[in-house]
Amino acid sequence: MKRLIAVLALVVLPVLPAQAATTPDAYMNEVAAHLGDAGVWVDPGVSELSSSEVAELNAAAKNAAAPIRIAVIPAEKLRKSEYSRSLAWEGEELADQLYDRVGVEGVYAVLVDASSQSRGRGFHAVQRADRGPTYHVGDAVDEAVDCCAPNYERMLERFIERAQVINKPWYVDVAPWAGGIAGVFALWWGAVTLGAHRERRRDEKAHLAVTRPMLNEEIIELSQQVAALPATNDPQQAKLSKDVLDAVEKARHRLDAAKSDPDVEAVTTLLGSARYGLVCLDAVRAGKPIPEPTPPCFFDPRHGPSTAEVQWQPEGGTERSVNICAACKQRDEAGEQPQIRMVTLRRAPMPYWSFGEEMAAYIDGYWSQGAGPSWWFPDQEARRAGQDMRSRWGSRRAGARFGRFTSSIGSSASNWSSSAGSSYDNDNDDNSSGWSSGSSRRRSYSSRTRSSGGGSSRRSSRRSGGSRGF
16 A cells, blocks of 8 residues: 555656646736737637637737737636636736736736636736827727627637727817917818818719619519518508508618718618518418527628528638528528628629728628627628728818828837936936946836746736726
8 A cells, every 4th residue: 555655646746746837927918929010819728719710810900000019828828827717917907917028008808717707707908008199999909899809800800900999189288379380280170071071072973873773773672572461450460561661662762862982881781681581471470489689691681680600611711610590401401502692793693792992881781780789790801891991081181181190100209208218317427337228228128027936017008997897
């Protein structure tokens, strides 16, 4: 028996130090080492994100207007001990710990991976900066969790999109006596605003030229379907029929007066509601319960609400999950090609989602749940094209241009201040002993950096932040 215990001790004891070697502090130091530059880093132990998704999110974070660093890490590596369910840090402090170690002002976010909120799953972010604009980091956390949790890719995509929106642009203080400057500024602002408005209207006019004929056809088709509905004395059926007719008529009037993308989006939302009403009417006639609203058929929104979800891969594209109608499901089971809504623009007919910018309002309207949130559109290229278009419109606005200008002025002033400080330090070095000079430099350096153990000699101001479990 004693010999057996000795053998077990030889086997077990060497393992114990390896298990205790990694502490939350040491692990956060490793995470920070991967985020010297803005971007997204995912712990290899997290399986919710594919390598292609990580690459796309990393590129989006690097290209963001704000310096954004995001770490996706498992809760197990942050626990106080092997037998504890508590994390070493909670809430925004998790993001602050990452900021302390990287030592660069910006937006920091930590997505903690776990099976549930009670086990530590959550999303935490903070913006730390002494100068420059304030971003909607807190709102970005709330939107990411409310719209997309627990889908990590969609959460991070929404967070990156929202977290680079300026909350309160930094403006140069203008003295009360500078009326002339204020007047010139007002004229500039008005001219830029008018120019941005005209450029957006020109884009939206081109979009309307593509979508108006399509929507006219859809309204006529739906009107014929409503006209063919049989008369009924059932109050519920009569109300559903009237609601469908009202939705089609509202869509007709809105399209006649349409001038912008929001008008197109409103029309397709009404048409989607009308098609859902027809499905409800069929269910009532068959004595079945009214179905829950679902996104339209991905292949062609004219097919009506979806009833199934399948894996589909376009030619030359990646496989993705799409919602389709019952007829398209039958074609899929029979091995037939789907009936896709084709659009002809500048060349041969192509699927409607191939024209992400021209069809952005069309897609947004159909995938809208009215006053509620929107369904997720499966084609990533179409989503990105719509986001790029809106970013372009936003960058043309006077506020955005002025924000970039003031940010550039602030950076230049900061660089000049740093250069002046360096010259002052060098002058002091010439007039003091080597030890005193070295000590002075160390004090200046340590006031701007973070300790690797998680402490902070000086944190920049907290601009915005948020923390949510899900």
